[in-house]
Amino acid sequence: MHLSDLPPGQRDDWTIDQQWDRYTPEQHQVWATLFERQTKLLEGRACDEFLAGMRALPIAPDKIPDFRQLSAVLKQHTGWEVVAVPGLVPDEVFFEHLANRRFPAGQFIREASQLDYLQEPDVFHDVFGHVPLLMNPIIADYIQAYGVGGLRAKEKGVLDLLARVYWYTVEFGLVEQKDGLRLYGAGIVSSYTESIFALDDPSPNRVRFDLPRVMQTDYRIDDFQETYFVIRHLDELLQLAHTDFAPLYEQVAQRPVLQPGTILPQDQLVHRGIGTYHNAKR
Ligand SMILES: C[C@H](O)[C@H](O)[C@H]1CNc2nc(N)[nH]c(=O)c2N1
Numbered sequence: 252m253h254l255s256d257l258p259p260g261q262r263d264d265w266t267i268d269q270q271w272d273r274y275t276p277e278q279h280q281v282w283a284t285l286f287e288r289q290t291k292l293l294e295g296r297a298c299d300e301f302l303a304g305m306r307a308l309p310i311a312p313d314k315i316p317d318f319r320q321l322s323a324v325l326k327q328h329t330g331w332e333v334v335a336v337p338g339l340v341p342d343e344v345f346f347e348h349l350a351n352r353r354f355p356a357g358q359f360i361r362e363a364s365q366l367d368y369l370q371e372p373d374v375f376h377d378v379f380g381h382v383p384l385l386m387n388p389i390i391a392d393y394i395q396a397y398g399v400g401g402l403r404a405k406e407k408g409v410l411d412l413l414a415r416v417y418w419y420t421v422e423f424g425l426v427e428q429k430d431g432l433r434l435y436g437a438g439i440v441s442s443y444t445e446s447i448f449a450l451d452d453p454s455p456n457r458v459r460f461d462l463p464r465v466m467q468t469d470y471r472i473d474d475f476q477e478t479y480f481v482i483r484h485l486d487e488l489l490q491l492a493h494t495d496f497a498p499l500y501e502q503v504a505q506r507p508v509l510q511p512g513t514i515l516p517q518d519q520l521v522h523r524g525i526g527t528y529h530n531a532k533r
Pocket residue numbers: 336338339340341342345346355356357372401410414
């Protein structure tokens with residue numbers, strides 16, 4: 252499903268009706284398979300706030316969730332709602348939704364043959380991966396602020412810099428809890444193999460989050476990340492939301508882009524990766 256495949260007559264905000272009743276038993280079964288595998292894995296891996304959000308939402312193990320039911324609960328807790336979209340939407344459409352506390356979630360679900368990795372966010376990645384943390388007031392405010400920041404970054408022509416901050420936090424972030432490293436990035440928690448790789452594998456670097464460093468560091472969209480950035484608490488993200496990025500954009504835009512696996516001398520390393528996974532594939 253790509254931008255050009257959109258059905259004619261789409262709304263200008265690219266939302267569609269989820270048409271929950273039209274999901275087939277096979278599509279619900281794909282959800283059930285993904286859900287069962289993932290939840291088994293996430294106890295002791297996903298951060299506490301993610302697990303709490305999941306428990307408080309009408310997300311069943313055997314059925315693709317109905318966005319109307321998710322929105323009813325989310326609205327009460329953090330003012331968010333989930334809207335259905337056919338797939339990736341243009342940047343400014345995406346940011347405009349987030350800025351108004353509407354989370355655009357893929358209406359489609361991956362094929363049974365694509366269980367492990369897909370490029371485009373489907374309902375499992377978006378709802379299982381992103382929605383539980385929208386129940387957390389900090390993340391709820393952070394993502395709304397990101398939407399506002401995205402519109403601003405787009406205006407300034409520095410979307411690539413901001414996208415890296417989103418990527419290394421909302422999609423692939425790690426957080427250090429008292430009882431150890433935990434996942435909060437949606438791209439990790441919705442992936443069986445990466446949920447293991449990101450925490451257990453000695454291959455990737457794990458580096459303490461540093462805003463300019465993250466803004467300067469490119470990322471992988473086709474494979475596991477070579478570096479994960481670690482925050483000490485989700486509160487750190489809210490500080491980002493309240494930091495004026497404009498002067499930072501100026502500074503970082505002058506610097507060379509860092510390759511995903513780079514380690515700088517000033518990096519505070521939680522783990523220096525041995526690179527086995529990515530070196531084997533180069
Ligand atoms: C940087 C850019 O805004 C970002 O990749 C957006 C683009 N459009 C999207 N569209 C949807 N539906 N979901 C997304 O996560 C995104 N990501």
